[in-house]
Amino acid sequence: MSESLMVSAVDIHKSFGTNEVLKGITLEVKRGEVMCLVGPSGSGKSTFLRCINHLERINSGRLMVDNQLIGYRESNGKLHELKPSEAAAQRVGIGMVFQKFNLFPHLTALDNVISGMIRVQKIDRTIAIAEGTELLRRVGLADKLEHYPAHLSGGQQQRVAIARSLAMKPKLMLFDEPTSALDPELVGEVLDAMKQLAQSGMTMIVVTHEMGFAREVADSLVFMDGGVVVESGDPEEVLRSPKHERTRAFLSKVL
Amino acid sequence: MARSTKSTIQAVPLRHPFRWAAAFYFVLIGVAFIVDALHRSAYDWKAFYKYVFDVRVFKAAGVTLSLTAISMFIAIIWGVALAVMRRSPNPVFRQVSWFFIWVFRGTPVYVQLVFWGLLSTIYHSFFIGIPDIHFGHFYLGVHFPISQTASLYWLAIIGLSLNEAAYMAEIVRAGLLSVDEGQEEAATSLGMSWWTTMRFIVIPQAMRIIIPPTGNEIISMLKTTSLVTAVPLITDLYARTRNISDEIYNPIPLLMVACAWYLFFTTVLMFVQYFVEKRFARGHSPLLRVSHE
């Protein structure tokens, strides 16, 4: 396995009961690369992201993040399930941002951001507050530290959620339709925060329908349909001249 | 124009003649009932006044209060544990919790109390450890003898609290279910363990849902303590007042004494509940406040 790879997925299968959702996904994400994942509803994009974060367990295939097998340890050619604490430790290195933000409503913006530092990494509260304040300042929310999520707009909430993930100092960030639940005028501020993050060198996998973002920020574009990767490549290239009929049909609807 | 928008509206308020008539009617009934009751010999108000602050009654009220407080305390803790076990990733915990709730919610509390009273007849000792494994006289565990005189007070508390725990477990479970799945997911993806997620993310959010019915359960428990005669514990408010009325061959005034005390306690509890709920809503009001803005 190459040192330059952050994510390596080989022939990933995942079923819910008899419903096979992922039917052999193979793809690679290099360090510092931004990959956009697009595809019709139900094609398995969210499921794939959740597998990378081990929120779902894969049925077969080989999934590695930063040269570490996800959910398993390999010794003497045999796979051993990870203990819950080991799986949790793996997740710390992988940030995830959800469509519905999933901020903790009983905590202020700042407490949301430092919750992981305090409860998981056991960082001293004063240090965590300093770091959390800085993270919120970076996403443009320096004046909203003490606000509860319900008092923030959707765009602000999503930026808090991004800051909350970044607080764990992840090496990989997963975004599952981060702007789909937002009013159109609020999409820009979240995409700006993500663009800034991409420019800082973060490795990102972004499920999105924002083709403008894909064209401008992404290094590669992957089109998924029916649990398989149909087409992938340079975003500009794929968007301008899609090779497959399914890609073309999908793009004609979202563009 | 400007004047009419600024001045407050002057209008004849709507009249509610029916409300006044109904109020008058019910007040009349109430007064008639009280006047009648004051002169009815069966109530024997003299006996009521004599016993309502009697030292024995006073102590018995204390017993009822302590039974309520201790039983509820145990029931809440055990109920939370059962509810959390019920959604634990560990299937053994899930089954144990389900079975406990099945048994203790599925049988009458009165019958359970009778059983606890007979505990020493059924079992002579209890044992913690691995059963049936021993090396000579050495067992892998500890034996606790159950004396014939095992405190009836504590047996009553065990009976009341285990029964109540089954109900509290359901209340807590509903509270936990009210928390959006995304919360657990977000916490897990931050690397929080299952227990940390429960403790700091899910349970605090469930509290708002759990507290009001719990207040109800406390009031309900206060009254359920009157069943401890089944154990038989006879030092609580109800048993004690029955006991006194047997002595003086006059049950009604002592029933009134018991009711007065129960009513007094539940009234105090209702006030406490009101303020606790209000206070709790204030701490977590951002959601509520926004919806009103």
Ligand SMILES: Nc1ncnc2c1ncn2[C@@H]1O[C@H](COP(=O)(O)OP(=O)(O)OP(=O)(O)O)[C@@H](O)[C@H]1O
């Ligand atoms: N926990 C689950 N249990 C059973 N089926 C599931 C579960 N999660 C997802 N599925 C199914 O897997 C399929 C793929 O779902 P997934 O959410 O991954 O699609 P998606 O590409 O993210 O779609 P969308 O664009 O609508 O978010 C769907 O048919 C869905 O019903």
Ligand SMILES: [Mg+2]
């Ligand atoms: Mg999805």
